[in-house]
Amino acid sequence: MKRTVRQAEVSKQEADTNIDRKLNILNGWIANGIPYRESADGDIMLDSHDRKRLDFYPTSLRQFKAWDATQNCETVRLRLPAITATGNDTLAKRPAKQDLARRLIEALQRRAQTQTAQTSASEVKRLQAELKVARAIVGIREAELLEQQRSIRRIGRELAHLRAERDGHANEFKRLYDELTTELAEQKRENAILVAKLAKLKPLRAAARDRDDG
Structure with a gap:
């Protein structure tokens, strides 16, 4: 059972890492530009309009998931x-x-538009596309900030839970300690009573032996 749980945790972590790598690649392409498609000789390939061809980039969630x-x-x-x-x-x-x-x-699709515009004569079109990319990046950063805030709140809740557990364990320890201390004190008191009774019985036993000897 433990091995199954461990394997599930490892698989989950690997899936998270893989998705994060893909997201980081897209982030880099949005910031620095989508790479152009190159031939085996390292030459940038052109389309039918003599514009540089962009290399593959996902344009939908389906393509993002299939991308390897x-x-x-x-x-x-x-x-x-x-x-x-x-x-x-x-x-x-x-x-x-x-x-x-x-x-x-x-945002990546807007970045593609700017790169296509850069290889054409329309500077106004390129600047308009750049503005769309900038706005998209702002939206992405806002979404990332919200996710970070959610993570901070979740960690805060987990920390409060752990503190509550810690305090609960401390209270339980104190309760058990007090019970044991009380029980030990009671046993000492009972032992003292027994010792006192034995002390009283010793003279009586001695007298009884003397009578038996006489």
Whole structure:
């Protein structure tokens, strides 16, 4: 049973780590730009309009869950940390991470627009797209702050619970100690009474022996 619980804890931690790695990659791409797709020779590939092609990035939660870096070109894949596909239920059981993934994907799509605009002649379009990215990043940071605040409140509740348990154990120890102290005192009192009775009986026994000897 203990081994099963331990294995479940390890699996949960590995799933959390995998999702966090994916979220961190998207965060980096939003801040620094989505990498461009490169050929095996290291040349940046172009689309039909002679614009740089962006490498794969998830545009939906379904793609985010299926993403395991095999969708990326080799050059990009070698720069990424190890990631694996995420099960549907795995992400759904972590609503805060799922919501953050959704926000990051939306911001990433805006980042893609800015990078596409950068390779075209429309500077106004690029600046407008940059503004959308900045607003999306602000929304993401606000969501992260709220999640951190929730974590702090949860830790505070757990700490209060542990303190209450500690105080409860201390009270129980004091109660048992007082009971044992009282019981010991009572036994000492009873022993003293018995000793006193024995002391009274000794002369009587001596007198009885004297009579028997006479």
